[in-house]
Amino acid sequence: MKIGEVAQQAGIPVETVRYYEKIGLLPQPDRQANGYRRYRQSHLDRLLFIRRCRNLDMAQDEIRELVRLADQPDADCSEVDALLARHLEHVRERLEELQQLESTLSRLQQACSEGRTVAECGILGGLSDELTGNLPHDSHNHIPGSHGTR
Structure with a gap:
């Protein structure tokens, strides 16, 4: 998916996708030969997770911690x-x-x-x-x- 597609599916502006990449909440996507970013389903899933957290008024640091914890599925909750x-x-x-x-x-x-x-x-x-x-x-x-x- 291109950035516009992933942003639309996540229901957020393209600038927000770029911002989440910049601050490390969203992993950097692979680049195609033409230089365009190539987003995967995992990027969309992460964006939807972040959006749900923001809807709960969670701060970026809280979201960052939840993302870190979510990446450890076998850890104690x-x-x-x-x-x-x-x-x-x-x-x-x-x-x-x-x-x-x-x-x-x-x-x-x-x-x-x-x-x-x-x-x-x-x-x-x-x-x-x-x-x-x-x-x-x-x-x-x-x-x-x-x-x-x-």
Whole structure:
């Protein structure tokens, strides 16, 4: 298969296939005489595995570890279980943070009533107060780990 075919079958952009090759999640394919990459079923299987892991919001390091473990079919699966347990704990922490975020946004929205001017806006005032530390808040103002590396 050519890169466009494997990307289409995996449901991901061609650039993502190249990226996974670059970072070592996907083995380098053989090259044909004309220089084109030649992907095999094993490449497609790996891409589908990675996509499923990404759909579960797993980080690249977690996926890399799962790939490493999957390449050892006779090994004890306790490491896989431990990795999943850590990821599940991370998801639960993020859910709590999202619930706190929802509560804060709900309080801010309730601070505004109809017919007031922007100068009197409780939402803008609440956001300004939070910046100076007057609103109760968690130790961070956004969901950690939702952007960047985890």
